Amino acid sequence: EAGVVQSPRYKIIEKKQPVAFWCNPISGHNTLYWYRQNLGQGPELLIRYENEEAVDDSQLPKDRFSAERLKGVDSTLKIQPAELGDSAVYLCASSTPGQETQYFGPGTRLLVL
Amino acid sequence: SQKIEQNSEALNIQEGKTATLTCNYTNYSPAYLQWYRQDPGRGPVFLLLIRENEKEKRKERLKVTFDTTLKQSLFHITASQPADSATYLCALGGNQGGKLIFGQGTELSVKP
Numbered sequence: 529e530a531g532v533v534q535s536p537r538y539k540i541i542e543k544k545q546p547v548a549f550w551c552n553p554i555s556g557h558n559t560l561y562w563y564r565q566n567l568g569q570g571p572e573l574l575i576r577y578e579n580e581e582a583v584d585d586s587q588l589p590k591d592r593f594s595a596e597r598l599k600g601v602d603s604t605l606k607i608q609p610a611e612l613g614d615s616a617v618y619l620c621a622s623s624t625p626g627q628e629t630q631y632f633g634p635g636t637r638l639l640v641l
Numbered sequence: 642s643q644k645i646e647q648n649s650e651a652l653n654i655q656e657g658k659t660a661t662l663t664c665n666y667t668n669y670s671p672a673y674l675q676w677y678r679q680d681p682g683r684g685p686v687f688l689l690l691i692r693e694n695e696k697e698k699r700k701e702r703l704k705v706t707f708d709t710t711l712k713q714s715l716f717h718i719t720a721s722q723p724a725d726s727a728t729y730l731c732a733l734g735g736n737q738g739g740k741l742i743f744g745q746g747t748e749l750s751v752k753p
Contacts, residue, residue, distance in 0.1 A: 532684070559739055570645075570730050570743030571685065584740060619684050628673060628734060630741065632684030 530554065532633035534620050540639045546608035549636045553601070553622030560597060561630060562605050563619040571619050577603065578625070610640045643669045645744040647731060653750045654721055662716040662747045664731035669742070672735025674707055674714050679728045679746065689716075693735075721751045 533552040541547050553560050558579050563571035574593065576584040579600035588595065592611070597603040607614055617637050621630040645666045654660050664674070673692045677685035691698045691707045691714070698705045704717040718725050728748045732741040 561739070569745050570732070571741075572743070573740055576739060621684070623739060628675065628690055628739070629687045630685075630739070632686070634682070634684050637682075 532620055532622055532631055534618075534633035534636055536636055537634060538637050538639075540641065541610055542641050543612055544609040546606065547610050547638060548604055548606045549618050549620075549638075551603045551605070551620030551633060553603075553620070554631055557622035557624050557631070558600070559623045559625060560603050561621040561623075562595060562603070563621065565617045565619055565635070567616075574605070607638075610638075612640050614638060615640045643667070643733075643742055645669075645731065645733060645742060647729075647744040648747040649745075651748040651750060653752065656722060656751055656753050658721055660718040660721045660725065660749055660751070662729050662731075662749065664714040664716070664744055666712050666733055666744075669712075669733055670709075671733035673733075674705075675732045675734065675741065676703075676705060676714075676716050677730040677732060677743075679730055685730055688729075718749075721749075723751045723753050725749060726751050 535550050560577040562574040565571045575588045575595050577597045580597050595605045617635040619635045621632045623630045647664050675690045676688045679685045689705045691705045702719045706715045728746040730746045731744045734741040
């Protein structure tokens, strides 16, 4: 079984530029999560989807961050414009309904210069 | 506000010894607690889940305890090996849908 796929693995941009991350969850996993992990910290939830519906986006900075999961499968997280403080690892995870275990992708490491 | 604290210092132990990692929390009543392992450049990998009505859970060389009175979980790796070197994250969940709240992680280094 293929795991959670994320791309790109690394991204370096200048501040004020836009950036997008893509995630393809494990097949059959209806729940998709986007996390941000700062250096030396644990992951922090940004948004959670159940199929195509965002059921928890309370921690998403909506002035510059947006996300979509149009067909309830893969998802895109966008930042526009990026700020220096957005440098972090962006992790995607997925799970099936009622399953507490989350399966994480390798993450996208973002560096904003 | 909800707060989770793990061993702030990195843990260095000798191969063959038992590693014990601590996870303390406040202002939260989780239905379950999970432990994940994270290697550099990789995403977290699930290890164990323990529910609020369970005191202890074991899996091979791993053991987790959960004390809801003390608001603490202990994670033990017995007969530790250099391959166990990684960052270990505890995560609380169960009261807000599938949302997990992670601690900052403890870096474990096992020396041969």
